[in-house]
Amino acid sequence: MSSRLSLVRPMALVDAGRNGDSRDSGDFRSPLTLPPTRKPADRRGDDRKSLLRPVVSDRAVACCRPFLDLKSPLQQPVPSENSILRLLHRAAVSVEDAWDRARYRASAAVGRSRPRQIVAYQGYADRDGVWVGGRVLSDRPTGGPLDNDTWWNNLVNTWRRWESDEVPYAPVQVRFGGQFRELSADEEGYYHARFGFDRENIPDDRLSWLKATASAGSEGRQIVASHPVMITPANATCGIISDLDDTVIHTGITSLLLAAKLTFLENAKTRKPLDGVAKLYQALQRGHSAHPINPIFYISSSPWNLHDLLLDFLRLNEIPLGPLLLRDLGLDETKFIKEKGHGHKHRKALDLLAAFPQLPFVLIGDSGQEDPAIYAEIAAQLPHRIRAIYIRDVDPEFDTCRDTAVNRAKQLAEGHGVPMVLARTSMEISRHAESLGLLPMAALRDALPDSV
Known part of the structure; x- marks a missing residue:
C-alpha cells in the first residue's frame, strides 16, 4: 500500500509541528514502559532482604521470546522499550504486508491489478x-x-x-x-x-x-x-x-x-x-x-x-x-x-x-x-x-x-x-x-x- 496514511503526513506537514529537534535517530523511544512490581519478601528468610523481580505472565513471555531470544522466563528481565518497539514494528510490517496482499488479490480478482x-x-x-x-x-x-x-x-x-x-x-x-x-x-x-x-x-x-x-x-x-x-x-x-x-x-x-x-x-x-x-x-x-x-x-x-x-x-x-x-x-x-x-x-x-x-x-x-x-x-x-x-x-x-x-x-x-x-x-x-x-x-x- 502506497499511502501509509496512518504513519505519515504529506509534503509540508512532515516535521511541520515539531518546534524542536527533528534530527533523525535510529533509537526509537516508546512512551510505554513496564514498571517493575515489588514481590513480597520471603517470610521464611530475612525480612530485610526483599526481592525486586518483574512480574510477567507466561503468555507475555511466550509472545516475546521469538524476538528477545528468551531461554527461560525467570532468566530474563522485563522487555526493554526498544524491544517492545521492535515487537510492535514487526507486527505493523506483518499487518501492512497482509493488507497489501489482500488488496492486490482483490484488485486482481476484478481486473484492476494490471499496469495502467x-x-x-x-x-x-x-x-x-x-x-x-x-x-x-x-x-x-x-x-x-x-x-x-x-x-x-x-x-x-x-x-x-x-x-x-x-x-x-x-x-x-x-x-x-x-x-x-x-x-x-x-x-x-x-x-x-x-x-x-x-x-x-x-x-x-x-x-x-x-x-x-x-x-x-x-x-x-x-x-x-x-x-x-x-x-x-x-x-x-x-x-x-x-x-x-x-x-x-x-x-x-x-x-x-x-x-x-x-x-x-x-x-x-x-x-x-x-x-x-x-x-x-x-x-x-x-x-x-x-x-x-x-x-x-x-x-x-x-x-x-x-x-x-x-x-x-x-x-x-x-x-x-x-x-x-x-x-x-x-x-x-x-x-x-x-x-x-x-x-x-x-x-x-x-x-x-x-x-x-x-x-x-x-x-x-x-x-x-x-x-x-x-x-x-x-x-x-x-x-x-x-x-x-x-x-x-x-x-x-x-x-x-x-x-x-x-x-x-x-x-x-x-x-x-x-x-x-x-x-x-x-x-x-x-x-x-x-x-x-x-x-x-x-x-x-x-x-x-x-x-x-
Whole structure:
C-alpha cells in the first residue's frame, strides 16, 4: 500500500509541528514502559532482604521470546522499550504486508491489478553512467491541474495521490541510447536502471536533455512513458542542490493550519513560488554562460507520491527543471519509515557530491526545518566542495529559535571556510553569489526589486 496514511503526513506537514529537534535517530523511544512490581519478601528468610523481580505472565513471555531470544522466563528481565518497539514494528510490517496482499488479490480478482500508469522520474547522467527510476501503478493517470478546479477537486486529487495503487514486481523494460534493460519492480512498484553513457556529440556549453523509454504490461495492453535525462556539460561551473518546501514553493511551514490548507486544498496552479525564485534559479543555472549550463537537483522530504504535482509546479512557474529526489514512505523490515526525512536529504546530497567529483556545489534550503544543520554538516565533511550555503528565512519578522539554530549551523560551516547566508529575499542571495563570482555583477538588478 502506497499511502501509509496512518504513519505519515504529506509534503509540508512532515516535521511541520515539531518546534524542536527533528534530527533523525535510529533509537526509537516508546512512551510505554513496564514498571517493575515489588514481590513480597520471603517470610521464611530475612525480612530485610526483599526481592525486586518483574512480574510477567507466561503468555507475555511466550509472545516475546521469538524476538528477545528468551531461554527461560525467570532468566530474563522485563522487555526493554526498544524491544517492545521492535515487537510492535514487526507486527505493523506483518499487518501492512497482509493488507497489501489482500488488496492486490482483490484488485486482481476484478481486473484492476494490471499496469495502467508508469510514473517516469527525471533521470541524470553522472560519472558512472545514466540513472533512471520510476513507479508502476494500476491507477489511471489523472492529468494536470485545470483552471476551474475547486478546493474539492484538489482534495480528491490529493487523496488519489496518497491512495495510489502500485503493481508489485511488475516486469518493466527500459531503453536508452540503444541499450535495453529488463527489470522487475519491487514490492512497492518502484524500479531503477543504470546505463552506460558516451559523451560523444554532447554539447560542452549547455545542459542537454536526452530520453529513456520505459514500458510495462502485456502485449496489446502495453503502456509507455518517457524519462527525461539531464546531461551535465563538461564546462559546468557548479551544481545546485535545493530544497523545495519554503525554499522554492510557499508552504507556510510556520503555520500548521496554513500548511494543511496549501497541501490539501491547492494545486500546482494555485500554489505560489517564493518571490524571485524563478529568476534567481535561472541565473544560477546560467552562471556566466549564455545558456543553462549548471545542473540543479531538488532534494525534498516530500514523498514520491507528490512527484507529478511538484513537476507541474516547476513547469508552470518557469523554475528550471532538474531531477526531483524525493523519499519513499512506509514500513520495511528494518525501520518504520523507509527513508527518514532529513537523513534522506543528507545521504542524497553526499551521493550527488560523490557522483560529480569535479563540481563544487551551492546548497539552498530554509530555516523551517533541518536544512541549516544538514548543510553545515556536509560543509564540515567536504568544505572544499561547497561554495556557499543559502538559507531562506521563513519568519524574517521575528527573532525565533529557528534563527538560533541557523546561527549554530553558520558557526560550524564558516569554521570550515564555507559561507552560510540567512537570506530574507532572492536579491540578497543574488548579491552574495555575485560577490563569490557565481553570477555576473548585477545579474538580477533589472529583473528583481530589492524587496524580492
